Amino acid sequence: MAQQIKAIRGMNDILPENIHYWHRIEGTVRTLLGRYGYNEIRMPVIEKTELFKRSIGEVTDIVEKEMYTFDDRNGDSLTMRPEGTAGCVRAAIQNGLLHNQTQRLWYQGAMFRYERPQKGRYRQFHQIGVEVFGMDGPDIDAELILLSARLWRELGMESMVTLQLNSLGSADSRAAYRDKLTAYLGQRKEQLDEDSLRRLDSNPLRILDSKNPDMAELIANAPKLTEELDDESKQHFDALCRTLDAAGIKYEINPCLVRGLDYYSKTVFEWVTDLLGAQGTVCAGGRYDGLVTQLGGKESSAVGFAMGIERLAVMMQENGLGGDDHYPDAYLVQVGERAMQQGMIVAEKMRDALPGLRLITHCGGGSFKSQFKKADRSNAQFALILGDDEIDKGEIGIKPLRGGEQQLLTVDAAIEYLQQQI
RNA sequence: GUGGGCGUAGUUCAGUUGGUAGAGCCCUGGAUUGUGAUUCCAGUUGUCGUGGGUUCGAGUCCCAUCGUCCACCCCA
Numbered sequence: 001m002a003q004q005i006k007a008i009r010g011m012n013d014i015l016p017e018n019i020h021y022w023h024r025i026e027g028t029v030r031t032l033l034g035r036y037g038y039n040e041i042r043m044p045v046i047e048k049t050e051l052f053k054r055s056i057g058e059v060t061d062i063v064e065k066e067m068y069t070f071d072d073r074n075g076d077s078l079t080m081r082p083e084g085t086a087g088c089v090r091a092a093i094q095n096g097l098l099h100n101q102t103q104r105l106w107y108q109g110a111m112f113r114y115e116r117p118q119k120g121r122y123r124q125f126h127q128i129g130v131e132v133f134g135m136d137g138p139d140i141d142a143e144l145i146l147l148s149a150r151l152w153r154e155l156g157m158e159s160m161v162t163l164q165l166n167s168l169g170s171a172d173s174r175a176a177y178r179d180k181l182t183a184y185l186g187q188r189k190e191q192l193d194e195d196s197l198r199r200l201d202s203n204p205l206r207i208l209d210s211k212n213p214d215m216a217e218l219i220a221n222a223p224k225l226t227e228e229l230d231d232e233s234k235q236h237f238d239a240l241c242r243t244l245d246a247a248g249i250k251y252e253i254n255p256c257l258v259r260g261l262d263y264y265s266k267t268v269f270e271w272v273t274d275l276l277g278a279q280g281t282v283c284a285g286g287r288y289d290g291l292v293t294q295l296g297g298k299e300s301s302a303v304g305f306a307m308g309i310e311r312l313a314v315m316m317q318e319n320g321l322g323g324d325d326h327y328p329d330a331y332l333v334q335v336g337e338r339a340m341q342q343g344m345i346v347a348e349k350m351r352d353a354l355p356g357l358r359l360i361t362h363c364g365g366g367s368f369k370s371q372f373k374k375a376d377r378s379n380a381q382f383a384l385i386l387g388d389d390e391i392d393k394g395e396i397g398i399k400p401l402r403g404g405e406q407q408l409l410t411v412d413a414a415i416e417y418l419q420q421q422i
Numbered sequence: 423g424u425g426g427g428c429g430u431a432g433u434u435c436a437g438u439u440g441g442u443a444g445a446g447c448c449c450u451g452g453a454u455u456g457u458g459a460u461u462c463c464a465g466u467u468g469u470c471g472u473g474g475g476u477u478c479g480a481g482u483c484c485c486a487u488c489g490u491c492c493a494c495c496c497c498a
Contacts, residue, residue, distance in 0.1 A: 041477080055453030065423075075433050083498080114424080118492060127498055195495075206496095228453075260497060270498095281498060335456070368456045376458040387456060399459065 010123025012114070021303050021313040026108065028154050029128050035257070036128065036147050038104040043087040045110060049077040055086035055291055056263030059202045065225075066113040076362055080112040084129040085288070086295070090134060091321040093297035100231055102134035120279030120311045130285075133292070133305035138240035141287065141303055142247070147306065148271060148283055149249055155312070156321050161271045161282055163249065166257035168205075171228045171290050172264050177228040178204060184222055189261040191218050205258040219256075240267060267303065276317055282315065283307035314322045326360040329422045330382040331375035335368050346386065346396065346411055353415045357422060359384075364369065376401055381421070384414070395403040 007013060009317060014022060021203065029057075030040075043149070049069050054123050056063050068080040081087055084107055093106070115121055132140050133321045152158040168174050182204045185192065191312075192200065196207045208219055244251055260270050268286030276282070285305020292300040317323075334343035347361045362371050362376055370386070375383040385397030385406075396414050399406040410419060 089484040101464065113497080115496070116494095117490085118494095121497070129498090180440080211494095216429070278493065279497075285498060306498055332455080369458080370451085371458095374458085383458075385457075387458075398455090399457070400439075407456080 008123065009119040012122060012124070017106045018313065018317070020322075021316050022309065024316070025155065025309055025312050026128075028162050029106075029151065031149065032151055032154060033106050036104070036143070038106045041088060041091060041105045041107050042109070043081075043084070043107060045112075046078050046080055047087050047090065047317065049079040051086050051090055051295070052082060055089065055261075055263055055295060056083070060262060062113065062261070065113055068112045068114060082113045083360050084109070084127055085112055085131060085261075085291070086304060087262070088129065088131050088304075089291055089295050089297070089302070092131075093292065093295060098133050098292060098300045100295055104130075104132050106130045117402055118184075118279070120308070120314060122310060126309040127306045129304060129306040131302060133300050133302050136289065136301035137189060137256045137305070138236045138243065138267070141236075141240050142243040144285065144303060144305055145244060145249060145269060146247055147244050148307075152271070153298060153326070155316065157312075157315060157319075160275055160315060160319065161273050162220070162356040162387060163251040164254040164257050164270045164272060165241070165244075166227060166231055166250045166254050166268050166284070168258070168265055168268055169225065169227075169323050173228055173230040174225075174235060174265060177225050178221070180223050180228065181207075181223065185218075191215070198309060203258075203260070208256040209258060223256060226407065236266055241256040259284070259286055263291040263294070265289055269305070271307075272317060276311055281308075282311050326358065327379035327381075328360045329380060330357065330384050330418065331370040331380040332359060332386065333368065333375055334362055334383040334386045335366075335371065336391075338388065340365070342391060343386050346384075349411060350418070352416055354419055354422070357418060382418070 003145075033040075037151050037396045041368060049067070051125070052067060053063055058064075062082050066083050070078060088105060088107060092103060097105075106129060110124050112124055115122060115336050129289050132144065136271065142229050149158070149163075152161055166281060169177065182200065185196070185200055185207060186202060189197065189200075191214075192207070193210070193212050195212075196210055196215065197367075199207050205225075208222065208225075210219065241251075241253075246326055254270075255267055257270060266287040266289065266319050269284065270281050271283040272280045273282050274280060285303070287303045289301040292298070292302055332343055332347055334340050336382060343361055347359055350357060360380065362374060366374075372383060380401060383397075383399045385399060385402055387397075390408070393408070395410050397406055397408050398414055399418060407417070
């Protein structure tokens with residue numbers, strides 16, 4: 001045998017036995033977002049590298065060491081998208097979707113990051129993203145959170161996730177706070193651990209999120225982001241919280257919640273779970289009012305979030321949220337030359353008459369015994385039986401495989417029977 | 423990029439102090455004429471991740487490498 005070729009590290013096949021989780025998530029999201037008036041958009045998987053550098057931020061881990069970047073045959077630097085927001089904004093600008101109008105958009109697809117794989121983290125992973133443009137009030141922030149909360153309810157996961165909320169303030173106040181924090185920490189470098197020293201330059205806000213207990217006191221005494229918020233951001237955040245309170249959405253304000261991508265401002269939120277090990281964030285997003293202009297568009301405010309489908313699927317799987325396994329309704333057993341010839345025709349007739357019928361016709365011959373065995377393994381409700389006897393009588397046998405008597409019916413009567421049963 | 427665990431049939435795993443491999447499940451066939459899921463019988467499947475080394479002899483010991491899982495980091 002020739003040498004086998006294996007899939008690339010961190011890039012997984014999604015097998016038939018698990019696909020129903022994906023269908024459940026994708027189907028629920030699609031209809032739910034439709035109910036809120038969101039429209040799907042599809043973008044290319046590959047974009048110019050510059051797009052991600054400008055949006056995500058040059059000094060982020062994603063851009064510095066996690067992107068699949070390569071030169072195409074013209075020498076242009078291209079990158080396989082590590083996230084969806086940048087491409088969505090680019091597409092919206094390029095196609096004039098933001099020209100004095102509002103947009104409620106969503107997309108779904110594969111993203112790529114060169115990371116060390118672990119539970120809930122893969123090199124090719126899949127996200128569903130939702131982005132809204134042209135609305136700057138807290139009402140739309142609330143809408144996004146409400147619709148995500150509804151999604152958890154519809155997936156049966158509402159008890160598994162909790163909402164964390166924070167405000168980063170406007171770009172200006174965030175920058176001011178960043179300076180203040182950097183100054184505070186810079187004077188206490190000797191107390192910082194190795195990771196934090198590195199973050200001091202790249203992303204000082206993340207130091208607040210450090211899990212190192214030795215740094216707890218230092219962090220507790222650091223200047224607070226909430227105290228530096230500008231009035232507008234504060235009002236925006238308060239209004240959002242009031243709406244969530246009125247809607248009965250529980251949340252926890254987490255002053256250490258900082259997004260890893262540079263473009264966020266004001267509202268940020270995360271739905272987290274403790275059921276997934278270290279990768280506890282299942283859905284995260286926030287406001288990014290500055291990004292559209294940063295990418296060359298006319299000023300337009302924006303909010304959005306993304307969720308990781310793999311993480312949701314694992315959570316469903318590990319917690320017995322089955323999803324809809326689609327078993328066949330019937331399996332046609334056909335033995336003998338005449339039956340094999342007519343079986344296909346009978347099966348087609350049944351599919352014509354019953355568009356909802358899931359019917360497998362047995363192919364490949366074999367004894368009654370072996371065909372019945374396959375019928376049973378297929379999890380079908382009924383076995384349809386066609387052999388010489390049935391052909392002679394112009395009828396077909398129907399046997400319920402989960403208990404019940406076998407019957408001999410004309411094809412028309414069988415169709416009627418199946419119609420009542422499925 | 424860093425650390426730890428693990429790589430043996432399609433799959434889950436066993437393999438004792440080093441003596442060239444086994445079990446369950448799955449799959450296939452059979453247990454009188456055309457009937458499955460239970461039971462019984464029989465059968466197929468492996469360069470023991472890869473490459474070196476030690477040894478008369480390595481699945482078992484050593485080194486390297488790749489993969490995988492989990493964690494750090496990062497993030498959805």
